[in-house]
Amino acid sequence: MHGSDEFRHRLGKFFLIIFFMPLFFFGLAYAVWQLWNWLLPDIFGIKQISYWQALGLFVLSHILFKGGHWFGQGHHHGHRERAHWKRRMKEKMRHKLQQKLDQIDRELRE
Missing domain, CATH: 1.20.5 (Single alpha-helices involved in coiled-coils or other helix-helix interfaces)
Structure with missing residues (x-):
């Protein structure tokens, strides 16, 4: 039943x-x-x-x-991929910013 x-x-x-x-x-x-x-x-x-x-x-x-993506799993899967891409991009930008700050610090010390 x-x-x-x-x-x-x-x-x-x-x-x-x-x-x-x-x-x-x-x-x-x-x-x-x-x-x-x-x-x-x-x-x-x-x-x-x-x-x-x-x-x-x-x-x-x-x-x-x-x-x-209209509906269904593809939309959610794409969201996870974008979130992963966003995290990677933040890490890259954080690394580049740190490099630039280190370079400015070295130039100011000279």
């Missing part, structure tokens, strides 16, 4: 994802479209865009700023 309930729960979750993910995606594109056409023509004098252009902008900005 427990296995059947779990299967129904997973099946329901699957159909919710299948239904709501596209709805959410196209809803965000709709928000981009409306905000663009409401704000940018008056503020910057930029022409209005179509819904499909807004959808393209939404996808392009996601690719450029999030590296194309």
Whole structure:
């Protein structure tokens, strides 16, 4: 009985994802479209865009700023890689700063 309930729960979750993910995606594109056409023509004098252009902008900005990770493990894995990269970069910068400070100290002593 427990296995059947779990299967129904997973099946329901699957159909919710299948239904709501596209709805959410196209809803965000709709928000981009409306905000663009409401704000940018008056503020910057930029022409209005179509819904499909807004959808393209939404996808392009996601690719450029999030590296194309939409959801799932890839996003979290990328976060760990960025954190590792950030730590390494901090160490490099700390080492370079220490070298520069040592060089300035030597020059001041001379």
